[in-house]
Structure formats: structure tokens, C-alpha cells
Amino acid sequence: xxxxxxxxxxxxxxxxxxxxxxxxxxxxxxxxxxxxxxxxxxxxxxxxxxxxxxxxxxxxxxxxxxxxxxxxxxxxxxxxxxxxxxxxxxxxxxxxxxxxxxxxxxxxxxxxxxxxxxxxxxxxxxxxxxxxxxxxxxxxxxxxxxxxxxxxxxxxxxxxxxxxxxxxxxxxxxxxxxxxxxxxxxxxxxxxxxxxxxxxxxxxxxxxxxxxxxxxxxxxxxxxxxxxxxxxxxxxxxxxxxxxxxxxxxxxxxxxxxxxxxxxxxxxxxxxxxxxxxxxxxxxxxxxxxxxxxxxxxxxxxxxxxxxxxxxxxxxxxxxxxxxxxxxxxxxxxxxxxxxxxxxxxxxxxxxxxxxxxxxxxxxxxxxxxxxxxxxxxxxxxx
Numbered sequence: 001x002x003x004x005x006x007x008x009x010x011x012x013x014x015x016x017x018x019x020x021x022x023x024x025x026x027x028x029x030x031x032x033x034x035x036x037x038x039x040x041x042x043x044x045x046x047x048x049x050x051x052x053x054x055x056x057x058x059x060x061x062x063x064x065x066x067x068x069x070x071x072x073x074x075x076x077x078x079x080x081x082x083x084x085x086x087x088x089x090x091x092x093x094x095x096x097x098x099x100x101x102x103x104x105x106x107x108x109x110x111x112x113x114x115x116x117x118x119x120x121x122x123x124x125x126x127x128x129x130x131x132x133x134x135x136x137x138x139x140x141x142x143x144x145x146x147x148x149x150x151x152x153x154x155x156x157x158x159x160x161x162x163x164x165x166x167x168x169x170x171x172x173x174x175x176x177x178x179x180x181x182x183x184x185x186x187x188x189x190x191x192x193x194x195x196x197x198x199x200x201x202x203x204x205x206x207x208x209x210x211x212x213x214x215x216x217x218x219x220x221x222x223x224x225x226x227x228x229x230x231x232x233x234x235x236x237x238x239x240x241x242x243x244x245x246x247x248x249x250x251x252x253x254x255x256x257x258x259x260x261x262x263x264x265x266x267x268x269x270x271x272x273x274x275x276x277x278x279x280x281x282x283x284x285x286x287x288x289x290x291x292x293x294x295x296x297x298x299x300x301x302x303x304x305x306x307x308x309x310x311x312x313x314x315x316x317x318x319x320x321x322x323x324x325x326x327x328x329x330x331x332x333x334x335x336x337x338x339x340x341x342x343x344x345x346x347x348x349x350x351x352x353x354x355x356x357x358x359x360x361x362x363x364x365x366x367x368x369x370x371x372x373x374x375x376x377x378x379x380x381x382x383x
Contacts, residue, residue, distance in 0.1 A: 031154030046140035059131025067125025074125040169288035169299025171256030176223030185273035224256040228268030256288035332377035
């Protein structure tokens, strides 16, 4: 392979990354974990909490050893039953009894759970009570229009919206009005900046969020939080334990939290803060779920467009990979979290501090300095 051809191919080594886009066609596939009933049709308009589909997950079976509890022969079991197969029972309800010797001996069996008597074994003397089914509903999560239907599973919903992806997040899905609580992307979100009027809103900070601010946000009933960074030590008391590696965003948390930059001395990127500021007062869907195993999921903020206040720009076509001028984020030390612009994509391998020879990208940092970074240590920012 010629060096020229090799250089062209290496320059198009695509590095996926976070999105900070004012306009994108968002498609969300909202499906049930098992088959059920879909309640919508193609063309229907949906709101955030519109129910797309519903189903029921069978309850757990509970085994009750009736014959052993009563101390009776299995062949005589049915004589002592109060309830039989197909009957519904409430927790604590009498299902079998043995009263003998003029009432001197009394033995009772009560239902351990509320449910349906599914079966009775005349071989083991055991009764199976199936707990009540667990209802499951999937809502739309975003405002939009139904464009596809899977009749037994769910639907695809589309909307033209702004989207920002975070580098890390916690908590699940919610929605609320965007409210900017700080003056600049460098400002710390402290507890005095969390106000009573933030109840039900998605509150945007600048750089750090303090642990006291998070606690106050929970007490104030905010819908969600979006900030540039957080101290790693804050997360343990928030979660009540360590963060999981495979699914760090699935921990229990009272308010969804999205971190746009990472950990350490980082301000929210000016691009992210500027876009969120322009969209203040709009309703947004947010999801703090972060998954770094197969099927990567990024935490996200989706803000549907209700007018033309935010102009659509062509943006850069990233399908061809990085090139001069591409905006990237550095995801390893010593420049972790820094936003930079690609200056050059050298073809030849270069030896790095570890002694390995790798392909690098030369980037210009926000302070104007140019540094070489291994390509594996950067991710493209889609604008």
C-alpha cells in the first residue's frame, strides 16, 4: 500500500464521541421487555408521559407444603382444603385447616402472599401460589410522532430536537423545564443557588456541583441536574456505595444527574452551556443511564424544537472521520476533559511516554498550545 493511500485511510479513522447538536432528528425505540399491548398508531402525537405499550410480568411462584404443615397423609389432602386450584387468595387468608379431637388440636395453613392458587400436587402435597402479575408500562419519554409500530412490543418515536450527551450520568428517565442556575460555565453549583422555584425543573450548573447542593436539590424536588463535573468522593454518599463498572449509571439515586465533562478541575464546555442557555425555559427529556459495556449508552438531554428560535446548521459530516478542524474531547490524562481542535493527523507511528508506538493526532487546546495525543485518547464532539 502506498504511503499516500495509507495516509488517506488513516486520516479517516473514525473516533465516535459525544453529541452537542442544536438540531437532530431523534429516534427512540420504546419497547416492552416482553410482548404485550401497544396503544398507539403510526402518526399519533405523543407527550413525555404518554403510555406507548403495557404488559404484565407473571408474579413469582410461592410453594406451600400443606400436607407437612397439617401433619396429614397426602392422599387425604383435599379433605382439609378451604381453597383450591384457580382460587384467588389474599396474604394471610386461611387456605387449609385440620381441627381434631373436638377442637383440642388445631392446625392452620395461611397464604404467604396475595395471588392465585396455580396448582396442587397430590404427589408432594405442595400447593403453588402465583403472586399477582406485575404491570409494566413504557411511556414515550420524548414529545414527538409515532413513525413505526411493532404490534406486540412498542413503537418508534421521532422528534426534531437539540441533543447533548454527557460523559457520565446517574439515574433514569425524567423530564422538566430547563433552568440555568449559574452565570457562566465555570461557576460552581452551590446549595444557595438551588431555589424553591426549581421544583420540577432540570437545573443546569457550570462546573462542580457540591454535595450540599445535590442534597438540597433532592429536598427541593428538582427533576434533574446537569453540571460539568463532580468530585468522585461525592458519589459514594449519594449512591450509598461504590459505582458499578459495567453499568455505572444504574445506581439508585433520587434525582437524575448528568456530568458533561468528567471528574477533576473542569468547567462545562462553553458550547454545551451556550446551547442549554439558549434553550432555557424549554421542556427537556433527560436520562442519566450510563452503560460502557456492549451496547454503549450515554446520558443525554433532549430538547424538542417548538419553533425556529434555534437555527439549524449543516455541521460537520463526521462519517468520514477526523480531519483538520474537527472538534474533539480528550478522555485521558494529562489533558483529560479538555476540548481541542484537530490540527494534523500524522501518518507515521510515534513513540509515546509508555514506550509504545501509536498513531497520534495533533490538536490545538483552548489556550492555543498544540500537543500530540494518541488517537485512542480522544473522542469526536458532534455539533
